[in-house]
Amino acid sequence: MQVTKYQALSKESYFFQDYSIVTLRESDIFLIKEWRNSQLAVLRQKAPLTNTDQENYYRQAVLPIFTQSQPKIILFSFLKNNTCIGYGGLTNIDWESRRFEMSFLVDPVIYQNQEQYQVSFSAFITLMKQVAFEDLNFNRIFTETYDIRPYHIAILEQNGFQFEGRMRQHVVIDQQLVDSLLHGFLKEYHV
Numbered sequence: 001m002q003v004t005k006y007q008a009l010s011k012e013s014y015f016f017q018d019y020s021i022v023t024l025r026e027s028d029i030f031l032i033k034e035w036r037n038s039q040l041a042v043l044r045q046k047a048p049l050t051n052t053d054q055e056n057y058y059r060q061a062v063l064p065i066f067t068q069s070q071p072k073i074i075l076f077s078f079l080k081n082n083t084c085i086g087y088g089g090l091t092n093i094d095w096e097s098r099r100f101e102m103s104f105l106v107d108p109v110i111y112q113n114q115e116q117y118q119v120s121f122s123a124f125i126t127l128m129k130q131v132a133f134e135d136l137n138f139n140r141i142f143t144e145t146y147d148i149r150p151y152h153i154a155i156l157e158q159n160g161f162q163f164e165g166r167m168r169q170h171v172v173i174d175q176q177l178v179d180s181l182l183h184g185f186l187k188e189y190h191v
Contacts, residue, residue: 004066006074014130019123021076021089021131024062028077028084029054035086035105070095074131078106078124085110088124090131099140102128118155125159133190140186146171147179161185 004023005012013022033054065071072093078086086106093100104124110116132138143161145153157163161183169177 006065006071007067007069008071008074008136009131010135014127014135016123016126016130018081019120019127020079020082021124021127022079023066023077024058024075024087024089025077025084026058028087029058031084032087032105035107075103076127078104078120078127080120080123085120086124089128097140098136098138099142100132100138102141102143114151117151118158121152121155122159125156125161129185129190133187138187140184142182142184144180144182146173147181148173153181153183156183159185160189162189 006023013020030051033051037048061073062075065073070093073089073091074093075089075091076087077084078088086104088102088104090100091103102125104121106117106120106124110120128141132141141161142164143156144167145156147153147166162185163181164184165182167180167182170180171178
């Protein structure tokens, strides 16, 4: 299968150890749908996705951005040894300010294993830093994480993300108000 490269990027894939990211592949969208539906509590998504929802999103939101010089999102399939184990990328991109919000979701089996999750998420972060600072010459990556994910937050901080703020009682999860935590990583931290 031919991978379509985002016009905004100089490459169609990036590598770190056994991990890589490639332009979001259509062949992965239904796998991603299942992962999203099984992890609704950690996503902004409020209802399960259907196959039609996922196909429409790919065709209407993802495919058109391949040819844009400054898209609002850039999404990747996240691979380990060439097998898709997750996805994510750059969302809420601000080209003028040279920043984006990093999104990440992985196979729930990996998410449930803290050691595998730590290694995989750290590899993904390394790949996002390559895209942000070495390819796009951006200045900042930021994240918003619900305060029900202490292990996820610890991995961000282990990878150099700085805690920048707390939005109190920001979102309802399982009928409870939950805080959102903001973290950032600046280009000047990148070695």
